[in-house]
Amino acid sequence: MEGVVKVYRSATGEVHALKGIDISFPSRGVTAVVGPSGSGKSSLLRILAGLDEPTAGSVHIGSVEMSALSASARREARRRLVGYVFQLPSDNLISYLNAWEHMVLAAKVRGSGLGEASRLLELLGIGDLSWARPQQLSGGEQQRLAFAQAVIGAPALVIADEPTAQLDGASSKALLQAVRELAHGGTSFVLSTHDADVVAAADRTYFLRHGALESVTAERVAMSVIDGAGRIQLPPGALELFPDGRAIVETVEGAVMIKPP
């Protein structure tokens, strides 16, 4: 994503949900997107998934520039390239289809074989529940089925909006284990979350605040993000040092020092 801006217009005025996001996700592995409510996580994910259009900026999945596609081409690209998992487990399932039918549906939509569907159910530990309807599955099982559907056909990207929010600890752990295994297959997972377990399981974590990217953590190293205009977000704790909103910035021996005036 390059310079992605999203502005919503409402009766009370404009809402700047994303303020120029530059971000990239590795082609395999798990990326967590965290941030407080209203930080722009959902907008980011929807734009990334091709469910919404950015007001400005561009989005690429592999070699496909999603933001330049027409609605129908974007839909087609979404079908091929993106799997999306909603927050509520029940939102990812159709009440009158059983688990196997969900997989058949997903396979047909993506043009994949049914053998993979069977393998994925087994991989996610719900192989013996293929007969079950959503209401007969636990929340964890429902969410694993949702992930199985999302990854069938090996899309480039699977996006999940707070996938563990409705799950208990054990179910969360089982799901994350499954996600890690699926990531080895070459799919990139992007998970928005408030859950520390998800952050811990991720290869990389992006922190969003007020619609801007605050920092990125990779290989246990947290780095603040400097945007194209040279702006950097201070962590909330550090911000308290600057009650007047003014700072002295000095470059000292290859480092930048920011201190109150």
Added chain:
Amino acid sequence: MRSEFLSELKVAGLGPLWKRAPFVLRHFPAVLIAVLCSAFVLGLAASANSLFYSSESSAVLGKQLSGPDRWAGGFQVVKYGTYAGPGAGARHARWNNLLQGATRGLGGLGPLNLSVVGLDVQVQTPGSKKLAFAHLLTRSGALANVTVLKRGGPNGVWLAATNASYLHVSPGDNIHLAVEGATTSHHRTIAVRVTGIYQNLGTSSTVPEFWIPLQGDMLPPSPQGEPPPPWMIAGPHVFERIEKALGPTAKWQWNYPVRSSGLTVPEAQSLAGRLGLVQARLHDPTTELGKAFVNANYQSSLPDLLAGANAIAASTQGPIGAIAIAGILVALFVVAAAGVFGVQRRRVEIEFLSARGVTPASLGLRAALEALLPVIVGTAVGWLVARFLVSRFGPSAIIGTAASQSAIRATVICAIAAVIVLGIMAGAAARLQTDLQRRKEGTLVKRVPWEFGLLLLAGASYYEINARGSAPLVSGNGDIHVDTLTLLFPILFVAGAAGLAARLLGRILEPLRRVPGGRWPSSLYFAVKRLANAPRAGVMLVTAATVSIGILLYAGTLAASIEASSRAKAEVFIGSDVATPIAFDASHHVPHLGYPATPVTKLESVQVVPGDFITTTLLGIDPSTFASSAFWDHSFSSAPLDELVSKLGSALAGQRLPAVIVGQGFPPGGSLDYSSARIPIRVVGTARAWPGMAVGRPMIVTTNDAFTAALKKAGTPTQNAQHELWIKGDTAGILRALDKSGLAVAPVTAAKTEALPGFLALHWTLGFLEALGLLTGAIALVGIVLYLQARQRARQVAYALSRRMGLGGPQHLRAIGLELAGMLLPALLIGVTLSALATKLVYQRLDPLPAVPPPALLRWPGELIAVTAGTIVLLTIGTAWLVQRSADRGNVAELMRLAE
């Protein structure tokens, strides 16, 4: 887009979604109900036109073929010949066989009835000089259709009571019969025994149906004329014996009535065609039938009656068709709404599939497939119910097969259209649902002020109605029907204005969203907040309810007004509820009938001088009984009737005839010029209209006494005067009383005039419009239920939260009641106001007979308004109770978890 869609279909193949689609709505009962109900309404609307038209045609035909016309609409063959003589029996049998053979298999005809009418004979008892007259008749079933007073032995004749009484004969006595007018030189007599005595038929005001084919031989040619002699009924053998003795001339009359169970128009058309073929064979002297019935008279009025029925029914086809199309459009709109409702109810599934890249077109197609079975079931049930309703409450229970098939075709076409519309709307709704930007900008319905379009069309219709310069009640070929625009105008006007009013109501309520309402009762607070925050569906429901109420009341008001107008006009024409000619001057000998009655004397075509030879009617009244017995409307005169009559009664007889002048054109100081006598007039009052007046002819009203005295004084004969008795009250009761009194032979009733097929067609058309109002009311009702159902989860959560805050069940119930009342009561008020406005604009132009006073009357259907208001109150209470019951049953813990 097309290739994408096709590729998706290819990919999807017969996936589980598509395989399950036909039965999937059973998992979504609310959506299933919405689709079923909308399809049901569509089936009703689609099939109603054909079924109603057939029912109406059958009813008009039934009216045309009722009473005497049942025989006239059938088939009659009359042949004169000799009854007795060598070979007569074989000849008669051959005629019967040939005619039976020719008419065999003609569906729609009743059983053959053969009458042989013989001579007028003189009847005497031996040794008596008293002479009575009778008309010889033999007819199968005759004795079963008379009231037998006395019965004796066999092989004789049956005398009418008047003959028997006059001659003082009883069963078993012998009488002598002679040919009427026989001279002494050709004196032919025969002695026969009297077998029985029956009640005379000719004095009844209505001839029994069995005797209608012979009524021409039974009733006097005019009220003043001498009645023909009564029947002397004999069996075939006695008849033959008398004929042999007195002279063999007889009239054979074969009558086939139309089937008593009623005919559909296609059946009648088929029968008319076949009867035409039989008549052609009778006319052709080369056929065996033609040879046998040479010089016979044969006739059937069926083609004329059928043409009349078709003309009357066809006159309503345009307006009813327009209403039906409006109904279909409304129903399709509801189907479309059901499609949108389905998408909203399955929002999660739609978003889930959309996220997978499933196209809105595919979602729409699947929605159409899912709706296919419910639409088929709903429209089929709609067709069945329409058939039941039309046959049960429509003009006639008889519906032709062709009409049923046509209704099925229309229903099938509409069902296909419904599936397509539902699919398109579901696809569009799915697109909107998944497109955040579009959702935020709002829908077309919200943005475009479509109400102005409707109001513009309503204005154009109204302009056209006025500019056309003709009455919206078009009289073509004597038939009365409502102009299509007169029916479309209120629908457009009420729908447009209701939409605008509902939109305005929404705007007025909008500020209430931000009102804290600290001192408000909690139930009122909840109701106002819910109404203020109601989605567009709420506003649409108010509009729908308003439109239904408006159309219903408009049709009800027009129906009541036209009924009152036509009744008033009929009574003006007749004078009162019933008018019967009196064969003698009964002015001072009015029999007691148990109803207010007044004798009047009419003299037509009296000229007024000086001037341009204005022709007027002179009416003599009885001042003591007129005001209580005659019809009167306050619009007839600025002075009350009592006052006018009193002036006439108290006027002193003098040189001038005291009179009330009715109508215009009477010159000041004018006189009447009648039979070379000049009768000067003294005007004691004037009126615009008067009971008994003819269309476009002025009338001079005076008292019977003054009338007679003036004519006597002028030395003028009064034989041209017509005497009538006007009677006020229940028509059926009056007719029974007249029958008993033996006074009347052919009374005219206002109710009968009002029930003429032309007037009935008018009532049926408005009835159909009322049905449309009820239909839209039913739609609004279903919409309200679905609206409540759709918001039930949110309502349960709100109720659970409000219970946490201490709001009790009764308060919540009141809040729901107030919320519903807040939607329905404005709908009622706006509907009543708009219907009143629309009616006010057009009612004066809906005059069934503009030339006949009084002008069109306006009658508000108070009962209908009361019933509508009562239904709304009951609906509000009942629905609020059901919603509260459902909210009480909600699992609070689960609801709270969802709310969080």
